[in-house]
Structure formats: structure tokens, C-alpha cells
Amino acid sequence: MTSLGSVDREADRGVDGGADGGRRLIRVAVPNKGALSESASGMLREAGYRQRTDTKELVLLDEANGVEFFYLRPRDIAVYVGEGTLDVGITGRDMLLDSRAPVTEVLPLGFGRSRFRFAAPAGSGLDVPSLQGLRIATSYAGLVGGYLAERGVTARLISLDGAVETAIRLGVADVVADVVETGTTLRQAGLELFGEPLLLSEAVLIRRRDAAVPGGLEGLERRLNGVLIARNYVMMDYDVADDVMDAACAITPGFEGPTVSPLAREGWQAVRALVPRREAQQVMDDLWGLGARAILVTDIAACRF
Numbered sequence: 001m002t003s004l005g006s007v008d009r010e011a012d013r014g015v016d017g018g019a020d021g022g023r024r025l026i027r028v029a030v031p032n033k034g035a036l037s038e039s040a041s042g043m044l045r046e047a048g049y050r051q052r053t054d055t056k057e058l059v060l061l062d063e064a065n066g067v068e069f070f071y072l073r074p075r076d077i078a079v080y081v082g083e084g085t086l087d088v089g090i091t092g093r094d095m096l097l098d099s100r101a102p103v104t105e106v107l108p109l110g111f112g113r114s115r116f117r118f119a120a121p122a123g124s125g126l127d128v129p130s131l132q133g134l135r136i137a138t139s140y141a142g143l144v145g146g147y148l149a150e151r152g153v154t155a156r157l158i159s160l161d162g163a164v165e166t167a168i169r170l171g172v173a174d175v176v177a178d179v180v181e182t183g184t185t186l187r188q189a190g191l192e193l194f195g196e197p198l199l200l201s202e203a204v205l206i207r208r209r210d211a212a213v214p215g216g217l218e219g220l221e222r223r224l225n226g227v228l229i230a231r232n233y234v235m236m237d238y239d240v241a242d243d244v245m246d247a248a249c250a251i252t253p254g255f256e257g258p259t260v261s262p263l264a265r266e267g268w269q270a271v272r273a274l275v276p277r278r279e280a281q282q283v284m285d286d287l288w289g290l291g292a293r294a295i296l297v298t299d300i301a302a303c304r305f
């Protein structure tokens, strides 16, 4: 295992000798465990980067791609990036806001989606103004404190490391504020949600705010964006008669207009466009209704936009 210190010095020297001669590595923080860890590494792997095979590895150098990955607790990632120690990182939007670190979102990554909510024993009938003077257990005191301050509510925040849902039963708090995905954990604790979500969270790529854009970020962002498009879009091909071509193109506008090619068949054209994956079945029905035929959908293995 390599120590963080020795790799730091290696990174400062950059990648020598290659076509990029002396290019500095971009240093990327990745969650080492928890809800975001597997998906973050999976996405980076899909984007062509090396990822660790041993969960005990703390640092991994992907020299060919000019990236060095540091596996850290998701809660600490905004701190490292905010301090400028690491260039970019993947963490949850909720953790980034909670940290108050000087970082900014570069790209939402579409996984680790959750809502941040207040909850209390079923039937309490609470709302946000009635939190005044109550005890709120949370692992996100920065986020909750900021939310209440904006609304002029003063409550006592009980900071806990995790499993906050149990705090009410144990008499430590009146209310909890926590991450909710399915709501199962809250229900099992006999709690119910109240108030609007404080936040809709997901995994995000972050960088330091008010600092120069790190070298290499553009390439990383383009690759990750390519993964998002490959995941969220499909390629649709179909044949359509000239007289309904405009209507068909309106159904499948693509990103920059569909590709239209002549067909051997007189009065018909072949059309190709990207379509949101979740809309593909409805779009095929609509095209069929217009008279389009030979409608094919294919997955995108990789792309750059």
C-alpha cells in the first residue's frame, strides 16, 4: 500500500516523458465506502479510468489517463477539495452543503439520489415553524442549521454520527432530519415525514470555488458526461415518408437536429437521432402512428458531446 505522502510528491512531479511531457496529474477524490462508493467507481471505470480492485487501497495512480484517485470518506471530500489539496471530488450534494466548504458543483452524476427531510413520531402534526425550541437529531447540522436560520427558527441541533432515526425513541431528540431514499428506515422507526424536502441530493462532481479550473478537469468532465449520455439516451433509427418527415423530426429532435439520409426507396428517408431512454417506447409508438417503419433502438456504448 502506498502512503498518501509519497504519492503527493509523485503527483507534484507530474507525468514525465509521455506525449504530454511534464503534465500534472489531476487529483480526484472518490468515496471509499458507503452509498456512493460502488457507483462512483463504476462510473469512473465506465469512463475508461483505472479503479481499485482492493477496497483497502487508499490511492490509485492511473498514469495513462493523467489521474490520481484518492479514496476518502464522502463527508471529508468537500473539505479536501475546498482546501485545494485535491482538485476535484465526488460526493453528495447534501454533504457538500453541510460542509460549508468553498466548493462548487461541476456536474450532477445521476446516482445516490435522495431527499433530505424532517421526520417525527407518526401523528405529531409538526411543521417547520413549530420546530422552534425543539431538539433535532441529525448528522447534517450545517445543512439543517442553515435551513432553519433562513426561516428564523431556533432549535437545538443534536449532532449524531448516524442512525439518527433511533434518537427519538431513546429520548435524545424530538425530531430528526436525515437522508431519505425509500423511507423504509423512517417507517421502521415509527416516524413520518413533515415539511418540504430541505434538499434533493445526488452524487456530484465538485471543484474548489473561486479558483482556477484545474488542468485535466475538462477531459474528466467530458468523459463523465459521455457516460451519462450513454446511460440516459438511446440511438433511434427509422424510415419515414417525405410528407411526414417534419412531424417525425419534431418527435425526435435529437441534440443538434436528427441525421437524415436518403433511402433507395423513392419518397422515403432514413432518420437517426438520440432519444431519452425513458421515453423510447412512447417515441416509437408515436413514430409508428405517423407511418414510420423499421424503427430500431440501440444502446450507446460510449460517446463524447
Ligand SMILES: Nc1ncnc2c1ncn2[C@@H]1O[C@H](COP(=O)(O)OP(=O)(O)OP(=O)(O)O)[C@@H](O)[C@H]1O
Binding pocket: 033, 034, 035, 036, 074, 075, 091, 092, 093, 094, 095, 112, 113, 114, 162, 179, 180, 181, 182, 201, 202
Ligand atoms: N440510502 C441511500 N440512498 C441514496 N443515497 C444515499 C443513501 N444513503 C446515503 N446516501 C447518500 O450518500 C452520501 C454518503 O452517505 P453515506 O451514508 O455513504 O455516508 P455516511 O452516512 O457518512 O457513512 P455510513 O452510512 O457509511 O456510516 C450522501 O450524499 C447521502 O445523501
Ligand SMILES: O=P(O)(O)OC[C@H]1O[C@H](OP(=O)(O)OP(=O)(O)O)[C@H](O)[C@@H]1O
Binding pocket: 035, 161, 162, 163, 164, 165, 178, 179, 180, 181, 182, 183, 184, 185, 186
Ligand atoms: O429511506 P431509506 O431507503 O431507508 O434510506 C435512508 C437511510 O439510508 C442512510 O442510512 P445509512 O445506512 O447510510 O446509515 P447512517 O444513517 O448511519 O448513515 C440514511 O442515513 C437513512 O438512514
Ligand SMILES: [Mg+2]
Binding pocket: 034, 162
Ligand atoms: Mg449513511
